[in-house]
Amino acid sequence: MDIYSFIIGNKEIFKLIYALIIIFVCFVIVLKTHRLFHLSAHPGIRYFRNAFFFYGIAFFIRYVLVLATGHVFLITPLFEFFIIMAGFFLLYSLIWKKIEGKEGSRSSLFSLRILIFYVMALILVILDISWSTLYLMFFSQIILFFIAAVISCVNYKNRAKSNNFSGFYFIAMILMLAAWILNSLTPTLFDWNPTALINIYLLNAIFFLVFLYGAVRITKY
């Protein structure tokens, strides 16, 4: 029995383990970045923290709540909303300076700019529900991570000498972009092939672990 068959045979347990690992990673990143934000009041750290806070909620809803309640229909739109918002926050953490200036805005969850993200996420979720697809989530995330990959590539080239993690950041963005592209192809090209799904989960897990590695290594406490 190969590893894929073993995972497929025990998929519910593996899904739960996968979700718990990602929720734990998000929890650690949020804790570490919250402390840095508390001391520095730096808006970029705040948006970055929000991204992983929303990722944590999304994975909790999608995997833990679904397993606990079985209400897939109600929970999927919520998961989609939080995943889209998390992506927006992650991208915004890279570009906020160009939009807000160095001082930033007072609230990171309820400012006018963030309200636009909420509205966009809500529209995407509503359209996906009404068309019974997940394609708008997939496409929004592909566009978003494509932009984030370009920005992180520029950051890597500009700052390679002064920091070591920007290369990993760029790789993480590429992995997530690949995961979302695979995700969008799974319903059609791969016909929900379990092996393809496992590869997506693996890419997702690596993405989160890279960020955990960065957060732990840089903060060192």
Place this chain on the structure above:
Amino acid sequence: MGKKRERLEVIRDVLKAIRENRSIKPTRLLYASNLSPQMFKEYINELIEKKFIILEVNKKEKKYFSLTKKGYDFLEEYRSIENFIENFGL
């Protein structure tokens, strides 16, 4: 002419000036911070509001600034904060 200091660098410099002197008079801190009086006032108000520093009055009725625990924590972790912002492109 040197490049304009980032907000966090100004905060670090102000806090360092206080730490090096244990406590410092407002006028001396203004000189040490290398800020205009208007900017100095804004930064000091922010630092007091965020509980990084406190303004105390001694027995001779002289005012002086000193660091709080949060102020010391900020200086200890400034390197981490700076590295985090730089490495994550924030």
